[in-house]
Amino acid sequence: xxxxxxxxxxxxxxxxxxxxxxxxxxxxxxxxxxxxxxxxxxxxxxxxxxxxxxxxxxxxxxxxxxxxxxxxxxxxxxxxxxxxxxxxxxxxxxxxxxxxxxxxxxxxxxxxxxxxxxxxxxxxxxxxxxxxxxxxxxxxxxxxxxxxxxxxxxxxxxxxxxxxxxxxxxxxxxxxxxxxxxxxxxxxxxxxxxxxxxxxxxxxxxxxxxxxxxxxxxxxxxxxxxxxxxxxxxxxxxxxxxxxxxxxxxxxxxxxxxxxxxxxxxxxxxxxxxxxxxxxxxxxxxxxxxxxxxxxxxxxxxxxxxxxxxxxxxxxxxxxxxxxxxxxxxxxxxxxxxxxxxxxxxxxxxxxxxxxxxxxxxxxxxxxxxx
Numbered sequence: 066x067x068x069x070x071x072x073x074x075x076x077x078x079x080x081x082x083x084x085x086x087x088x089x090x091x092x093x094x095x096x097x098x099x100x101x102x103x104x105x106x107x108x109x110x111x112x113x114x115x116x117x118x119x120x121x122x123x124x125x126x127x128x129x130x131x132x133x134x135x136x137x138x139x140x141x142x143x144x145x146x147x148x149x150x151x152x153x154x155x156x157x158x159x160x161x162x163x164x165x166x167x168x169x170x171x172x173x174x175x176x177x178x179x180x181x182x183x184x185x186x187x188x189x190x191x192x193x194x195x196x197x198x199x200x201x202x203x204x205x206x207x208x209x210x211x212x213x214x215x216x217x218x219x220x221x222x223x224x225x226x227x228x229x230x231x232x233x234x235x236x237x238x239x240x241x242x243x244x245x246x247x248x249x250x251x252x253x254x255x256x257x258x259x260x261x262x263x264x265x266x267x268x269x270x271x272x273x274x275x276x277x278x279x280x281x282x283x284x285x286x287x288x289x290x291x292x293x294x295x296x297x298x299x300x301x302x303x304x305x306x307x308x309x310x311x312x313x314x315x316x317x318x319x320x321x322x323x324x325x326x327x328x329x330x331x332x333x334x335x336x337x338x339x340x341x342x343x344x345x346x347x348x349x350x351x352x353x354x355x356x357x358x359x360x361x362x363x364x365x366x367x368x369x370x371x372x373x374x375x376x377x378x379x380x381x382x383x384x385x386x387x388x389x390x391x392x393x394x395x396x397x398x399x400x401x402x403x404x405x406x407x408x409x410x411x412x413x414x415x416x417x418x419x420x421x422x423x424x425x426x427x428x429x430x431x432x433x434x435x436x
Contacts, residue, residue, distance in 0.1 A: 072356065074223075075276045079193070080120075085357065086122050086358075087281070089129070090360055101129055107136050122137060122153065123153045126181060127159075135186075138185055141188070142187045153193040157170055170202070172210075180220075190221060197228065226252055254279075254280065255280070258386060259289065268352055280357050283344065284341055286317060288317045336376065346373050359371075
């Protein structure tokens with residue numbers, strides 16, 4: 066990674082790699098253990114990422130039943146790189162069956178969870194601490210007050226949210242601003258060529274409120290890597306998306322998504338790159354995106370992903386990917402297209418009181434498809 070491959074995350078002074086190493090598969094315990102890696106292989110991936118210049122590491126207390134945090138903490142300590150790396154961890158999901166306060170986003174669980182993560186990670190602070198999943202219960206005010214207390218106590222340096230509704234993120238950030246609390250700097254959300262639904266609401270929200278987006282599953286759970294092909298039973302190819310019984314997992318095998326896979330394959334052939342590199346390059350250069358979370362089960366796979374920023378996609382090929390993956394705007398964004406706004410607001414008069422780039426563009430309607 067070259068120096069230009071580090072971005073400031075959101076409205077902060079924290080510099081992070083544009084490609085973050087996801088460690089969800091470090092270890093072979095718990096619900097992710099079936100796709101997990103041994104300690105030796107996990108260490109090899111970790112070492113390769115650091116050697117390439119990466120500094121942004123992502124884990125959670127829930128991953129492989131805490132093994133991910135334990136291994137990551139061990140690797141960081143033995144490499145002596147704690148001050149060099151930026152460690153992200155997350156809380157929300159249950160870690161203790163039968164204890165209702167060992168899950169969710171309330172203050173009691175937040176305080177418990179951060180202490181447990183610090184112990185597993187062998188550190189006295191977490192660089193970026195995220196609410197992992199909206200629990201539909203805890204008020205944003207309670208979460209933000211607790212984040213602020215954790216920052217003041219030196220337990221965490223920065224805070225963010227993952228997988229929450231747009232209105233909740235907006236409420237949390239504006240509450241923090243209004244009460245001079247520690248602001249959020251990060252939204253962690255699923256985003257890829259086969260999952261672009263965050264563009265309507267979350268991207269302009271993040272740009273406006275100072276939140277850098279870190280995208281998880283930028284390869285569509287592996288669909289965009291090229292190892293799956295459409296078949297009568299759904300798909301061929303081995304991985305977490307296929308099962309012996311149904312042939313499909315996670316609902317990724319759709320007509321729309323196969324069209325996207327075809328476009329990625331065509332562009333990859335034209336530029337002489339792997340499909341994974343093309344998909345990652347596209348996502349990394351989208352508005353609002355600060356970093357992509359990449360995972361790898363072996364060092365060679367990581368090497369391929371790390372080369373995704375070493376080239377520039379020509380504009381016409383980027384447009385080909387845009388068009389193949391475009392989604393129709395959800396309501397009310399159908400009312401915010403340039404044509405519609407000109408009709409109802411501008412009375413046929415061109416109005417441009419701010420220069421291009423002054424404010425984020427909320428939505429651009431996808432080009433109509435040829436008949």
